[in-house]
Amino acid sequence: MFNKVLIANRGEIALRILRACRELGIPTVAVHSTADEMAMHVRLADESVCIGPPPSRDSYLNIHQIVAACEITGADAVHPGYGFLSENAKFAEILEAHNITFIGPTSDHINIMGDKIEAKRTAEKLGIPVVPGSDGGVSDKNEAKRIAQEIGYPVIIKATAGGGGRGMKVAKNEAELSNALDTARREAEAAFGNAEVYIEKYLGKPRHIEIQVVGDGNGKAIHLGERDCSLQRRHQKVWEEANSPALNSEQRHEIGMICANAVAKLGYRGAGTIEFLYEDGEFYFIEMNTRLQVEHPITEAITGIDLVHEQLRVASGAGLSVTQDEIKFNGHAIECRLNAEHHRTFVPSPGTITHYHAPGGLGVRVDSGVYAGYSIPPYYDSLIGKLIVHGRNRLECMMRLRRALDELVIDGINTTVPLFQELIDSPDIANGDYDIHWLEHYLAAKEQ
Structure with missing residues (x-):
């Protein structure tokens, strides 16, 4: 596959990619700023390279430093994770010029989908319903x-x-x-x-539904069902579910195949997510993210397919590991984004974690790079981890989530855990009866 993969990211996603590479026997290189010298992905990687001071523009967004790190270590591929340079077409082009594989789509597809107007035109041509x-x-x-x-x-x-x-x-x-x-x-x-x-x-009370797709770059593609990301604050996702409580199996299959056929026609390579607003039984395309999503683990939970493995396979030319007919959806999964923020004011809370305990048991997964004694730097996104639970149905999943949240300990900083403990007691959440405005209305009512 690859001789060595450089992970051009930090935090939980860098650790997630590292684990997938290790399972496939691929050596890894971690890059880091001076602020992340003690980060878990740096400690666990086969090699690490410091690429600059804390500001992202001088480190994780510094293309020349990342390319230099590839050359120093002999890395022949780069996984960008999400955020930072993951949807930067120039970065993909520069890597290609240096004979380094970008584990993602082509720069052309990044450009098309990065321009919202061109993306909408392209989606319409490919038969995807648009707003x-x-x-x-x-x-x-x-x-x-x-x-x-x-x-x-x-x-x-x-x-x-x-x-x-x-x-x-x-x-x-x-x-x-x-x-x-x-x-x-x-x-x-x-x-x-x-x-x-x-x-x-403008749609009044839509849900935010996204379809996970993977293409091999040669005209073959699959979809892995949908995720419901309607629980948002200021257009930032907070809680995600797979499958959506709002869709039935026929709707899921229909929109999934529309998306899979579209990315196949496009000749798309790698993982991507096609996002929709959904209201009154109709889907309306809003954008396509040409990268791995933060919420990808809930798709993995209900399909049993490792999306990072698929990214690595496709980027190396090995093709997809499964066909559409082989994909089976099993149970229900929910992800809660664990942010280092106050659960009411959402003010960031950098600092040192004094005590940390991750929940366990059947159907519980925690993607996080934090540990007791780790200092969360103030320079980056406040996401410090993700709690993912899976059950045979939504009720079992909700009960398991309640138990896992009660077990989770992150002391020394503020986190959004208390918010999720509140939400799980809401009748609307229990019934799956919410839209993209629900959480902000809920928070506004709490302030009164």
Whole structure:
């Protein structure tokens, strides 16, 4: 397969990739900033290279330093994980120029799906249902008014290069449209260096459903079912489920095959996730992420397929390990994102973990690089781990999650664990009756 894989990331995902490589007998190289010298993935990798000071731009986003680390160690492949350089087409191109395999899609596919307008056009051509909206970027206010009148209010304005909710504004009527357009453009320029925005129909109470796909780059592809990521705060996912409580097996099969056939036609290579808003039985494409997702473990739990293994196989030219007919869905899985944040204010809580105990038992998995005595640096995302539980059905899964949360100990810092202990007692959550706005309404009510 590969002689040596360099992991261009940090934290739990770096450790996750390291474990997959070790299972396949592939030596690993960990890169790290000076702030991550004692990180678990650095301690467990076969080799490690310091690539710079704490700021991401000087280390984990420093392409030249990462390429130099490959050359120093002899790594012939790079796994980017998620975030950082995982969807950077320039990075993929530079690695290719140095005869280093990028464990992900081609730079062309990263570019297509990284531009929200081009991604929507491509999805429509491939037969994926899309949200009604503008055909391209919109800057003229009169044009914006015309489009909004055609598709009907409310509308949402989004940055073409956007993500994470930045450069995104809702206009409920024509009076709000002008200001929303200006604000979205300013935010987009500040966040992404690109002020271009587009307009779509705003759906009132949708769910966020995503389909996991894997392509071999040669016209074959599979889907691994859906994940429901509707429990969000400020467009950031908090709790994910597979399968979705809102879909039945026929809907799952239909949208899954639409996505698998689309990425096969595209000649897509590697793992990817096609994301939809789902309302009143209809799916509306919003974007495709051309990388491994944070929530991939719940898909692994219900299918028994290791997605990082598949990424490594496909990138090496070995092809997919399974066909669509061989994929079976088993039970239900839930993931809770463990963030070093206060569970009410969501203020980040870097610091030293004084005591740590991970829950165990049948159907319980914890993906985390933390340990007692580990100091969480203040420079990066607050995600410090993921609690994943699997059961034969959703009820068993929820009961197992309750037990696992009660067992989990992370002392010395604030975490979001108390939030999940609250959510599991909510009748709406118990019934699977929620949409993408539910959590923010719940939190707002708690503040009153």
